[in-house]
Amino acid sequence: MTGLIKNELLKLTHNRKTYGFMLALLMINVIPVLLTLLIGIRTMDGQSYPSTLYGVTVSWVLPLFLIAIIAEMITEEYSAGTLSLSLVHPVTRVQLITAKVIALLMLILAGLLYALLLGYGIGTLFFGWGSGFFMRGISYTTWEGIRITLVSYFASAVPLLSFSLLVMFLALIMSSGASVVGASAGLLLIFTILDLLAKEISPFLISSYFVVTHLVLSFNRQEISFALAFLLLHSLLFYLAAIVVLQKRDIVN
Amino acid sequence: MAQNILQVSNINKSFGKKSVLRDVSLSVSQGESLGFIGPNGAGKTTLIRIILGLVRSDQGSVIINGHPLRGEFKKAIGNVGSVVETPRFYSYLSAYHNLQMTCNLHPQVKKEKIAEVLELVGLTARAGDKVGTYSLGMKQRLGLARALVSNPTLIFLDEPMNGMDPQGMIETRALILKLKERGISFFITSHLLSEVEQVCDHIAIIKTGQIITRGSMEQLLTRNFETVDIYTSETATVTSVLQNVSFVHQIKTGENRVTAEIDRKSSANLNRLLVERKIPVDYLVPNNTTLEQLFIELTGGGEDSDGSDKK
Numbered sequence: 001m002t003g004l005i006k007n008e009l010l011k012l013t014h015n016r017k018t019y020g021f022m023l024a025l026l027m028i029n030v031i032p033v034l035l036t037l038l039i040g041i042r043t044m045d046g047q048s049y050p051s052t053l054y055g056v057t058v059s060w061v062l063p064l065f066l067i068a069i070i071a072e073m074i075t076e077e078y079s080a081g082t083l084s085l086s087l088v089h090p091v092t093r094v095q096l097i098t099a100k101v102i103a104l105l106m107l108i109l110a111g112l113l114y115a116l117l118l119g120y121g122i123g124t125l126f127f128g129w130g131s132g133f134f135m136r137g138i139s140y141t142t143w144e145g146i147r148i149t150l151v152s153y154f155a156s157a158v159p160l161l162s163f164s165l166l167v168m169f170l171a172l173i174m175s176s177g178a179s180v181v182g183a184s185a186g187l188l189l190i191f192t193i194l195d196l197l198a199k200e201i202s203p204f205l206i207s208s209y210f211v212v213t214h215l216v217l218s219f220n221r222q223e224i225s226f227a228l229a230f231l232l233l234h235s236l237l238f239y240l241a242a243i244v245v246l247q248k249r250d251i252v253n
Numbered sequence: 254m255a256q257n258i259l260q261v262s263n264i265n266k267s268f269g270k271k272s273v274l275r276d277v278s279l280s281v282s283q284g285e286s287l288g289f290i291g292p293n294g295a296g297k298t299t300l301i302r303i304i305l306g307l308v309r310s311d312q313g314s315v316i317i318n319g320h321p322l323r324g325e326f327k328k329a330i331g332n333v334g335s336v337v338e339t340p341r342f343y344s345y346l347s348a349y350h351n352l353q354m355t356c357n358l359h360p361q362v363k364k365e366k367i368a369e370v371l372e373l374v375g376l377t378a379r380a381g382d383k384v385g386t387y388s389l390g391m392k393q394r395l396g397l398a399r400a401l402v403s404n405p406t407l408i409f410l411d412e413p414m415n416g417m418d419p420q421g422m423i424e425t426r427a428l429i430l431k432l433k434e435r436g437i438s439f440f441i442t443s444h445l446l447s448e449v450e451q452v453c454d455h456i457a458i459i460k461t462g463q464i465i466t467r468g469s470m471e472q473l474l475t476r477n478f479e480t481v482d483i484y485t486s487e488t489a490t491v492t493s494v495l496q497n498v499s500f501v502h503q504i505k506t507g508e509n510r511v512t513a514e515i516d517r518k519s520s521a522n523l524n525r526l527l528v529e530r531k532i533p534v535d536y537l538v539p540n541n542t543t544l545e546q547l548f549i550e551l552t553g554g555g556e557d558s559d560g561s562d563k564k
């Protein structure tokens with residue numbers, strides 16, 4: 001099992017998509033800086049900078065990157081015949097899926113850490129650290145700001161992993177990487193629109209859990225429990241579904 | 254009798270409505286190398302995938318090293334190395350990394366083994382290059398190396414010589430024979446029947462999903478009679494002389510050659526007879542049954558009627 005995880009990490013660290021993602025995040029961090037420099041008004045502080053980029057990072061950049069990675073990790077590996085390479089050794093299919101899930105969790109955490117470091121680094125470099133943490137017009141102390149930022153970023157790993165399991169399931173039932181990317185990105189878009197249009201169904205859409213700031217700020221136990229229960233069920237459902245699909249599959253590539 | 258390292262019993266498999274394997278049984282004993290041959294689409298690759306646990310059979314059982322595939326998968330597969338169809342790799346990773354990934358799945362295998370198998374197939378100098386830059390023959394060699402990483406006792410090779418240059422084929426043949434001496438068993442499919450004939454000691458022939466013949470190479474290629482080509486300018490004389498000889502069964506007369514089917518071990522008698530009658534003979538050439546002849550005889554040659562060559 002550790003061998004399988006090592007293999008997934010070896011692939012991820014040599015994958016061009018990983019570096020593409022890092023570059024994309026870098027650009028997203030630099031663009032507001034450039035705009036600010038062009039317009040000439042200083043609008044931000046280094047310590048608040050990561051939290052202003054938080055939404056787009058966890059709602060779009062990371063989910064899209066994960067979709068691309070999972071499509072390759074499952075669907076493209078199946079059609080290229082490399083998925084079977086692991087399976088002709090003393091490992092089970094359940095272990096293969098689980099190793100991929102663990103590698104994805106590590107990737108998500110690493111991606112979030114990278115985004116945080118980039119945000120603090122670039123923000124402070126261009127705007128200076130600043131005197132306090134501002135969010136939605138409210139000011140907090142520096143320490144509170146750091147806490148809110150760190151907890152929000154890393155807590156998003158949970159919904160992002162749950163989303164990854166949904167994509168993984170799609171990747172197992174679809175036969176081309178492009179259709180997995182299309183379907184998953186389409187789903188993400190539809191969920192986002194539904195979330196805006198019909199607030200009453202948003203608790204049942206995985207994408208509405210990506211941003212967790214409101215939970216971090218309110219610390220409403222009931223809301224947090226509901227969120228955790230939903231995420232757990234959502235994850236379990238797609239994890240088990242993925243296992244069932246793979247167990248039944250004849251691997252002919 | 255040596256212990257069976259592989260025992261396949263009564264395998265049936267259909268893809269949808271199409272029956273691909275019917276009641277397939279075969280075995281490989283320790284140190285044996287089985288040549289598994291048959292026309293395109295006969296079901297060779299499918300059987301290998303079933304034995305490796307990639308495809309589920311509808312019926313039947315597979316036992317490797319005494320461990321049933323269903324139930325004791327990890328133990329069964331632990332000592333197996335394989336190359337299925339054209340070997341696949343992560344093309345953006347180096348050959349070394351590709352082998353390392355296999356090594357990672359066998360905790361008891363040391364990292365040094367990677368360099369060892371690379372050396373064995375002559376790829377040490379290119380080990381750091383991405384596999385995407387490899388030629389087909391180099392990939393075949395690397396596939397063989399990967400099959401060896403885990404110190405297997407049973408190795409499956411599906412068309413191992415496909416795409417290799419003559420040098421590569423000679424080296425691969427020598428390598429297989431060397432590994433065989435160490436007691437490793439092989440299960441080899443190939444359309445290069447002369448290679449199979451040189452490397453394998455047992456044969457199973459499959460046609461449209463059914464085993465039609467199996468046995469030792471020696472047994473299958475030995476007949477009750479031998480064929481001898483007699484090259485001579487006096488074909489008519491030879492034909493008339495042989496007409497009433499008891500050990501000659503059949504005579505075919507060609508332009509400057511007579512082909513005679515004679516009792517086994519009676520070529521010396523034939524030779525003596527021709528000398529006694531003072532018939533000038535240029536050459537006397539024994540004509541052994543080749544695997545190719547046997548194959549064509551038994552399968553009728555060509556592709557399976559309801560099979561298609563899968564890309």
Ligand SMILES: Nc1ncnc2c1ncn2[C@@H]1O[C@H](COP(=O)(O)OP(=O)(O)OP(=O)(O)O)[C@@H](O)[C@H]1O
Pocket residue numbers: 252268271273291292293294295296297298299300559560561562563
């Ligand atoms: N995934 C699949 N779905 C449907 N039919 C399949 C599938 N894989 C193989 N077949 C069919 O099973 C039969 C056996 O195929 P297989 O690949 O085992 O043949 P083979 O003996 O290896 O042939 P070749 O010598 O061309 O490699 C063929 O008729 C093929 O069309």
Ligand SMILES: [Mg+2]
Pocket residue numbers: 297298299338411
């Ligand atoms: Mg085949």
